[in-house]
Amino acid sequence: MLELHDAVDAPPNSAPAKRHGSAKSPGREFAIALTAAELLGRSGLHVLSWRPGRSADAARIASIPLIARFDVALDDADEPRAAGPAGVNVVDVDRVAADAYDVVIASEIVQTLRDPAAGLAAILRAAGRRGLVVLTTDLHDGSPVRSLGFARARDHRWFWTIDAVAHVARSEGFLFDVRLPEIAVQRKLRRKRYVYLSQDPDTMQRVRTHFGTQFRAPSEWSQ
């Protein structure tokens, strides 16, 4: 994993509005939540979104029939609008219950964590034994970092490799899988990936089988 020393001095990333969704169109978190619900295939799901930022997907996620509860984990710096409408529960990111969620979504978060290993471990611990964690980030592939916009984006402190993700996953007893999201192809984001993690081998098999018929992992609504 690479530490990005100059990140906070760099100009803001071109924050893609579509990723966050809007009143008119679903964003990436909704696509992730829907796919997770489909592949887990059970009702009464408890779903957590880890610091969803400006995501406008809360109401849509809460309305997915298999989802019984939708929480968002925020810290003091987060905009309260991420919590969305009534029915969505806000929890303190430092007080997230362990083993509590069937699905944990961490979209474009792991590159911003102050302590990357401890932060990723905390995200993983929120998932229950059969739970599924879905991360989205760019994974470094050995290309010169200076040439990559992702490394210069505001608040990006870390450029994860899959080996770094695997190291933390293994230490927490998690298996992992990596899939190509639709947005990577649409916007030529060469290194964008979804990482699926679970302690449960059967859940990981569900992920793999899901991609027997899913060409790429769904992402923000394309227009």
Place this chain on the structure above:
Amino acid sequence: MTEPGGAAEPCLVCAGPVRFHTATWHRDPDRRVYLNMCRICGFVRVVDNPWDYAERGFSHNSTSGPRVGTDQRPGREFHMAMLGLDLLDRPAARVLILGAGLSRDWSHITNDDRVAAVTTSDLENFNDSPNFLELHEQGTREFDLVIACEVLEHLPNPSVDFAQVFSNLSDEGVFVASTNIYDFSPIDRHWYPYIPGHVSYHSARSIEILAAAAGMKVDFRVPLVATQRAGRRKRYVIFSTREDVMSAAARWFATEWYAPSEIDKRKH
């Protein structure tokens, strides 16, 4: 409509109830196939669509195009083997190519430093392979990597036939197959079941069931050729008993978009 050969039997994979369906090719009303479609696992049996390659020779689909390797140019089996060897991550691999047909990829794979020997198996030794395994000899030798390119759809009795394929694998081995996966979209528009010899059209779930019966984990990956001529339902199917092989596949696709195939320009 009455099914040729009598009433529909239970699903050959999960024993679930099947629905008999006649599919008519949307571009030719005289081109039809009879299907037993499982309501549970999605496995599709194509009724009365056999093709004996030893008797009738190879169809145009099996001999033309870049999928089939020649002496001058590697085909899909070569690229599947390169992926499999990456996942296997061990030296001196013993490789078996099932249903190799006319492909000469055995010669290209033999040249890889990680390979000890390449054996092929088919109805006959169509491709002059120096190491040939008769079909009835399957299971008598162990291989670290088994490749089956466009073979699974030709196996008429999946439970028995998959077990036979798996019997060629060492305990630590990897099996990489290439096939189309039925995705429950309108089947009248799927060319795959109309191809002579295609008697089994698998869903991801039917393959998962067959893998689990043998203690195998299974992964599905999109080959580059699926973005072009082979279509969106083409997958490489990776079988192994080892969780670390599944992790190796995840690592491989952390830096690559698609699995390598016959249109791949990379040097191996």
